[in-house]
Amino acid sequence: MTIKRLSILGSTGSIGQNTLAVVNQFPNLFKIETLAAGINVELLSQQIQKYQPKSVCVLNEQTADQLKKISKGPVEIVYGPAGYEQMASFSSVDMVVSAIVGAAGLLPTMAAIRSGKDIALANKETLVLAGEIVMHEVREKQIRLLPVDSEHSAIFQCLQGHRRQDLDHILLTASGGPFRDRNISSFESIQPKDALNHPTWSMGKKITIDSATLMNKGLEVIEAHFLFQIPAKDIQVVVHPQSIVHSMVAYHDGSVIAQLGIPDMKGAIAYALSYPDRLPLNQPVPNFFDLRTLDFLPPDLKRFPCLSLAYDACNLGKTYPAVLNAANEIAVDAFLHNRAGFMDIPRWIEKALTMHNPKDAMNLDNIVLADQWARTFVRQWIKENG
Numbered sequence: 001m002t003i004k005r006l007s008i009l010g011s012t013g014s015i016g017q018n019t020l021a022v023v024n025q026f027p028n029l030f031k032i033e034t035l036a037a038g039i040n041v042e043l044l045s046q047q048i049q050k051y052q053p054k055s056v057c058v059l060n061e062q063t064a065d066q067l068k069k070i071s072k073g074p075v076e077i078v079y080g081p082a083g084y085e086q087m088a089s090f091s092s093v094d095m096v097v098s099a100i101v102g103a104a105g106l107l108p109t110m111a112a113i114r115s116g117k118d119i120a121l122a123n124k125e126t127l128v129l130a131g132e133i134v135m136h137e138v139r140e141k142q143i144r145l146l147p148v149d150s151e152h153s154a155i156f157q158c159l160q161g162h163r164r165q166d167l168d169h170i171l172l173t174a175s176g177g178p179f180r181d182r183n184i185s186s187f188e189s190i191q192p193k194d195a196l197n198h199p200t201w202s203m204g205k206k207i208t209i210d211s212a213t214l215m216n217k218g219l220e221v222i223e224a225h226f227l228f229q230i231p232a233k234d235i236q237v238v239v240h241p242q243s244i245v246h247s248m249v250a251y252h253d254g255s256v257i258a259q260l261g262i263p264d265m266k267g268a269i270a271y272a273l274s275y276p277d278r279l280p281l282n283q284p285v286p287n288f289f290d291l292r293t294l295d296f297l298p299p300d301l302k303r304f305p306c307l308s309l310a311y312d313a314c315n316l317g318k319t320y321p322a323v324l325n326a327a328n329e330i331a332v333d334a335f336l337h338n339r340a341g342f343m344d345i346p347r348w349i350e351k352a353l354t355m356h357n358p359k360d361a362m363n364l365d366n367i368v369l370a371d372q373w374a375r376t377f378v379r380q381w382i383k384e385n386g
């Protein structure tokens, strides 16, 4: 493998830091060209010192000024939407790691695709919002869009060496989150600290709440639908509490191929960075004698309505997935700030989906407008009823 020059969007987040941990292990294979973060200037300045990127981007002018005061060296510091797109399309970059959280990741990722960069995609929201356009442009530009989400990386790996026409369906595994066995009668009283306590994965706050509501799995169904061009009805969610089987693929002859590993994002990140090579990561393989059993259960859609709302949005198509995602982002933020209860999250998303006037999803302006509409709608709803 020749040296790969990277841009990491979201370098201060959980995926961003795990990506840099992989880079640390293979300094001869990767070079950091640009970094982008939100507001964590302390960590970003440490990353600048260590990786010496040419250019970095932060959220706004005020944050850029703070960073300029504490960072050393000749790095260029930019900010805002144009800055993120600049990092994503930087001329010397070979691959962009898209790991900003939420819909904010969409436009920088689009900019990277349009400038012909290969993408390691963690930001699932990019495909949820604009899957049709993204996949169209990926084909036009003939770039590689490699999944970082562990389930999608697993599916991608299970598809290698098999004929696409032999695929029957996908089995998308889910840990079930911290409330897998909790009685529905106590769901209304769930607090953010309970929901932030994920049993198997260590992740950013937003995705951890999404894992607790199973919206994360819903977003992943939509992500898989676009990425693997498969109808939602052929994507079956399987609750697997141990998070060892990262997902499976069933073929027409009844054979099922699974990908297994310990629950650590570095495996999926490294595979996206080095595909088709496999890096000697020194990750332990699961200890099957300690594990002894692996469990598989159907998801309970009554307790976790976010998952059925995501299937609905996927089946309805158009701008419905964008509305699902935006309504979820606002509702999760309100929950994290104690302005909403846990079960308000699906309630408000359902309301937004019901009231939405859908538009064609092959138009980026329609998607951005639907996203903005849903945010305003849910914010207003919280104001009046929260």
Ligand SMILES: NC(=O)c1ccc[n+]([C@@H]2O[C@H](COP(=O)([O-])OP(=O)(O)OC[C@H]3O[C@@H](n4cnc5c(N)ncnc54)[C@H](OP(=O)(O)O)[C@@H]3O)[C@@H](O)[C@H]2O)c1
Pocket: 009, 010, 011, 012, 013, 014, 015, 016, 036, 037, 038, 039, 040, 041, 059, 098, 099, 100, 101, 102, 104, 122, 123, 124, 125, 148, 149, 150, 201, 202, 203, 204, 205, 206, 207, 265
């Ligand atoms: N964590 C996982 O294990 C995991 C697994 C699969 C997929 N993913 C996906 O990967 C993405 C990142 O997740 P994460 O868990 O790494 O999130 P995270 O820990 O919350 O990190 C988010 C990153 O995005 C930056 N950011 C936040 N808001 C931003 C904005 N408006 N504009 C630009 N940058 C912004 C943050 O910067 P500051 O911190 O500097 O503000 C941080 O670098 C999500 O789409 C998630 O669904 C994550």
